[in-house]
Amino acid sequence: MTDREQYTPSSAYGARVLKDRLKDENKWTLILVRELRHSPEKVWQALTDPEQLREWAPFVADASLGTLGTVKLTWVGAPTTPIATKVTRAEAPTVLEYGDMRWELEAVADGTRLTLWHNIDRRFISWGAAGWHIAFDVLDRLLGGVPIGPIVGGDAMRLAGWQGLVGEYAKQFGVETPK
Numbered sequence: 001m002t003d004r005e006q007y008t009p010s011s012a013y014g015a016r017v018l019k020d021r022l023k024d025e026n027k028w029t030l031i032l033v034r035e036l037r038h039s040p041e042k043v044w045q046a047l048t049d050p051e052q053l054r055e056w057a058p059f060v061a062d063a064s065l066g067t068l069g070t071v072k073l074t075w076v077g078a079p080t081t082p083i084a085t086k087v088t089r090a091e092a093p094t095v096l097e098y099g100d101m102r103w104e105l106e107a108v109a110d111g112t113r114l115t116l117w118h119n120i121d122r123r124f125i126s127w128g129a130a131g132w133h134i135a136f137d138v139l140d141r142l143l144g145g146v147p148i149g150p151i152v153g154g155d156a157m158r159l160a161g162w163q164g165l166v167g168e169y170a171k172q173f174g175v176e177t178p179k
Contacts, residue, residue, distance in 0.1 A: 003141070004148040019122070029118070030125055033116075036111050038140075039093075049064060056135055058076050058077075066087075073085045103115070127178050130156070135150070
């Protein structure tokens with residue numbers, strides 16, 4: 001069995017939602033925090049380099065996200081039309097903002113505290129949390145030298161632990177599990 005075949009997501013943790021932060025009442029802000037045993041510089045590279053993003057993120061970028069300007073993102077499982085996304089803040093290796101996402105990297109004793117802020121349709125907030133949870137697991141393995149390839153979109157939803165993870169996040173957030 002490969003490392004990918006053996007992968008199962010851990011229990012839901014490190015997430016919360018802000019429900020009243022945005023003008024669009026249909027979107028909530030997911031905040032997901034993960035401690036990674038890697039330096040902020042190494043994590044920054046994985047967040048900005050298109051080749052590394054391809055190994056863990058739910059999208060493909062046509063250029064570096066580490067430079068201000070427009071980048072085209074193609075989300076896995078979405079129509080194949082790339083979405084022009086503006087990188088509005090890139091302060092290596094601490095803050096990255098583009099589209100409706102903000103990444104914060106904080107050096108901690110054992111590596112990096114990575115915080116993602118992502119505005120998501122509230123009906124699918126638990127799916128978003130579960131998807132990013134799995135992506136962070138895959139990112140941690142990539143940075144540790146044991147890449148298992150991206151587990152996103154339909155691949156994530158077919159995992160044995162997907163429904164349980166979505167249910168755990170739905171319960172934490174006080175929402176119904178999406179159908």
